[in-house]
Amino acid sequence: MKSFHVGLIGLGNVGYRVWHNLLTHRELLAKKSGKEIEIKKIAVRSVEKALKQGVPPGILTTDWKEIVNDPDLDAIVELIGGIDVPYEIITEALKKGKEVVTANKALLAFHGQQIASLASSYKRRILFEASVAGGIPLLQAIQDGLVANRFLMISGIVNATCNYILTEMTNGRMSYADALKKAKELGYAEADETLDVSGEDSAHKAAILCALSYRFWPKVEEIYTSGIQSVDPFDIQYAGELGYVFKLLAIIKKHQDSKEVEIRVHPTLLRKDHILSSVSGSFNAVIIKGDIVGDQLFYGRGAGGDPTASAVLSDLVELARYPHMEYNPRLFFADEQTEYKVMPISEIISRYYLRLNVVDKPGVLAAIAEILGKKNIGISSVVQPEVSSFSQGVPLIIMVHDAKEKYFKEACFEISRLPFLKGEPIVYRVEDFHVQ
Ligand SMILES: NC(=O)C1=CN([C@@H]2O[C@H](COP(=O)(O)OP(=O)(O)OC[C@H]3O[C@@H](n4cnc5c(N)ncnc54)[C@H](OP(=O)(O)O)[C@@H]3O)[C@@H](O)[C@H]2O)C=CC1
Ligand SMILES: N[C@@H](CCO)C(=O)O
Numbered sequence: 001m002k003s004f005h006v007g008l009i010g011l012g013n014v015g016y017r018v019w020h021n022l023l024t025h026r027e028l029l030a031k032k033s034g035k036e037i038e039i040k041k042i043a044v045r046s047v048e049k050a051l052k053q054g055v056p057p058g059i060l061t062t063d064w065k066e067i068v069n070d071p072d073l074d075a076i077v078e079l080i081g082g083i084d085v086p087y088e089i090i091t092e093a094l095k096k097g098k099e100v101v102t103a104n105k106a107l108l109a110f111h112g113q114q115i116a117s118l119a120s121s122y123k124r125r126i127l128f129e130a131s132v133a134g135g136i137p138l139l140q141a142i143q144d145g146l147v148a149n150r151f152l153m154i155s156g157i158v159n160a161t162c163n164y165i166l167t168e169m170t171n172g173r174m175s176y177a178d179a180l181k182k183a184k185e186l187g188y189a190e191a192d193e194t195l196d197v198s199g200e201d202s203a204h205k206a207a208i209l210c211a212l213s214y215r216f217w218p219k220v221e222e223i224y225t226s227g228i229q230s231v232d233p234f235d236i237q238y239a240g241e242l243g244y245v246f247k248l249l250a251i252i253k254k255h256q257d258s259k260e261v262e263i264r265v266h267p268t269l270l271r272k273d274h275i276l277s278s279v280s281g282s283f284n285a286v287i288i289k290g291d292i293v294g295d296q297l298f299y300g301r302g303a304g305g306d307p308t309a310s311a312v313l314s315d316l317v318e319l320a321r322y323p324h325m326e327y328n329p330r331l332f333f334a335d336e337q338t339e340y341k342v343m344p345i346s347e348i349i350s351r352y353y354l355r356l357n358v359v360d361k362p363g364v365l366a367a368i369a370e371i372l373g374k375k376n377i378g379i380s381s382v383v384q385p386e387v388s389s390f391s392q393g394v395p396l397i398i399m400v401h402d403a404k405e406k407y408f409k410e411a412c413f414e415i416s417r418l419p420f421l422k423g424e425p426i427v428y429r430v431e432d433f434h435v436q
Contacts (some may be wrong), residue, residue, distance in 0.1 A: 004035040004320035006097075007067035009089060010045040010079035011050050013187035014103055014130070017305035018077065018312050019055065029313065033320040035428050041067050053180060064128060068092045075319050076098040077312060081191050088361050090115055094122045101315040103130035104310055106195065109204035113217045116331045125328045126283040128314035133158050133284040135307030135344040136300040137314065142212050142288070143330055149290030152223065152435045153211040155251040156286030157279050159203045160226050160303035161189045161196035164291060166267075167280040170236050176229075188282050188303040199248060199265040206250040206263055215333040216340040224264040224345040230268050235426060237357060237399050238385060244269040244353070244430065245277045253435050260343040269430040289435060311380035344404035351380070351430035353399065357393040359420040368398065368415055376409045377403040393422035399430070 008015055012286040019039055019040045022029065030036050050060050061067065067076055068089060076093045078086050078100065086107045089327045092102050100119070102108070108115070108131055119126045129139050133156075142151075157163050158275040161183040168174035174182065180197065187197075191251045203223040209218045228248050236246055246267055253262040270277045275297060279285040284302025289295050299401045303309035358364050365382065372379060385393055398406065 001030060002035050004037045004079075004316070004324045005040045005073045006037060006316060007041045007043070007070060007073040007076045008039050009064045009076060010081070011042055011044045011053065011055065012079065012081075013305045014312065015042075015077075016053055017309035018079065021306065021309050021313060022316075025313070028171065033317040035320040036318055037320050038134060040073060041070060043067050057435075064089055065092075068096055068098065073098060074268070074323075074333060075101060075316065078102040078104060080310070081148055082364050086408055087111055087115075090126065091118055094118050094124050094126070097122065097124065099124050099319045100126040101189075101312055101319070102126065102128050103312060104128070105131040105201065105204040105208060109207040109220050112208065112211055112351070113333075113337070116119045116333065117335060120328065120331050120335060122323070123328075125325065125330065126317060127318060127330065128182065128208070128424070129315050130308045130311035132208050133286060133298065134160065134300070134302040134304065135310045136284060136286070136298050136302065137311065138286055138298050139212060141296075141298060142209070146288060146290050146293060146296070151254060151288065151290055152256070153190070153251075153289040153432060153433065154209050154213055154286060154433075155198045155249060155253070156276060157284050157300075158250045158286065158302065159196055159199075159248055159249055160282035160301070161193065161283060162199075162202070163279065163284065163302070164282050165197070166228060166231070166246050166248065169233060170240065172370045176231075177429070183282075186282070186417045187305050187404040197223040197229050202248060202250045202265040206252055206265060208260060209250070210263055211333050213252070214340055215336070215338045216261065217333075217337065218261070218263055218267045218342050222263075222342040224266065225421055226266040228267050234395070234426065235353075238334065238383070238395065239269050239353060239387070239428075240352075240356065242381065242397070242399065243272050246273055246428075247276060247279075249276075249431060251431065254340075255343065255436055259340050260347075260412045261340050262348055264345060264348070267428055269428050287433060289433075293422070294414070335358060346404075346409070348405050349402050349436070350405060351402055352400045353430055354398045354426045355426040356396045356415065357422040358396050359422065361420065364420050365396070367418055367420075368396075371398065371414045372398075376401070377401070377408060377411055389391050
């Protein structure tokens with residue numbers, strides 16, 4: 001049997017499990033790919049640590065250039081994270097005629113188009129199944145299984161760390177800080193966990209999904225992104241009493257007959273009976289609405305060493321099975337961008353949850369309803385939970401029907417200036433997954 005030689009760069013949470021699972025599944029993978037897939041060299045930062053992990057010393061180096069320049073390697077796997085060094089590694093590897101696998105969504109979000117163009121011009125492949133939704137074969141589904149469809153919507157939970165934290169906070173089992181600490185220990189979080197909790201990691205994944213679905217790389221800065229750092233346990237509780245749960249969602253919607261794509265990441269209220277509401281812990285789930293197939297749901301582990309290694313290994317098998325393709329259909333978005341653009345957040349239409357802290361006196365609700373009414377924004381429900389002390393004001397929660405974001409924000413601004421208001425209005429979007 002022929003061999004397929006691989007150089008691995010990075011032996012952390014994911015890299016180590018790629019190495020381990022390739023050894024334990026060697027025969028199975030050989031049968032399925034028709035090649036002996038073998039890791040011949042591993043670049044690490046600490047040889048001592050790698051030796052403790054059981055890696056034989058003969059295959060270790062601390063210089064990734066040794067891997068990129070090794071003429072006997074067919075492919076490299078980049079699993080170090082970050083942007084600048086991986087960019088250098090991948091561009092050098094492609095120039096040297098290597099195929100590339102990466103799980104690096106941050107790199108792809110910022111440089112995906114250049115890297116794909118480079119891969120195309122060198123007639124080499126770059127595969128990145130693990131970069132979105134961990135172990136779920138989501139990108140293959142978009143590129144192969146659903147290839148006949150135009151995509152109307154791709155939305156869901158694509159960050160395991162945030163989903164884990166929100167699940168623990170909702171169940172009342174852990175505080176935000178404790179859940180984040182645990183997510184790091186479990187290997188879900190990025191080396192810099194602010195990428196997770198700020199929503200940026202989900203935005204990077206949304207950019208990749210957008211490129212694959214619409215042949216359009218949005219600028220990361222244009223993706224409206226808001227994280228879970230300031231989600232207040234009170235709002236989780238009040239939303240729960242109203243029949244909703246909090247999820248950090250990435251939402252991508254193509255407006256029909258328009259060149260605009262809605263693409264946004266933010267904490268979102270979902271009805272408890274919606275299928276995504278039951279997606280808990282480190283699981284991810286994405287709904288894809290295709291014009292032929294209708295709704296599809298993809299569900300599975302979104303992070304962690306083994307689920308992510310499963311996706312990396314699937315890319316390696318694909319490379320080993322089909323060596324050196326002249327044209328790589330997976331990079332069909334590489335050379336030419338469509339003319340789409342990102343819809344400004346002010347133009348989106350959504351339902352909203354609005355929590356105000358008000359002085360408890362007659363006329364308050366009427367004044368707020370008048371401001372919303374003047375903007376043609378309908379109220380769907382109002383709740384004033386009873387509190388033990390009135391000294392700091394009372395919470396007033398208002399759910400509103402579909403409204404254009406800019407009119408709702410204008411109304412909120414007017415409301416914030418009412419004399420009986422204490423503190424700023426708290427606003428969350430509520431998602432029904434309608435497409436326009
Ligand atoms: N963890 C997950 O669940 C998922 C991660 N990803 C992505 O996979 C990539 C890896 O993630 P993960 O394994 O969690 O990260 P880790 O931080 O656990 O692993 C990265 C490893 O790379 C090593 N490293 C850093 N720089 C170099 C270098 N120049 N040469 C050799 N080794 C180097 C680090 O060494 P040291 O230990 O000394 O810092 C570390 O061991 C990232 O791009 C991440 O976004 C994608 C999907 C899921
Ligand atoms: N930090 C990421 C890893 C998977 O991409 C997450 O929590 O989803």
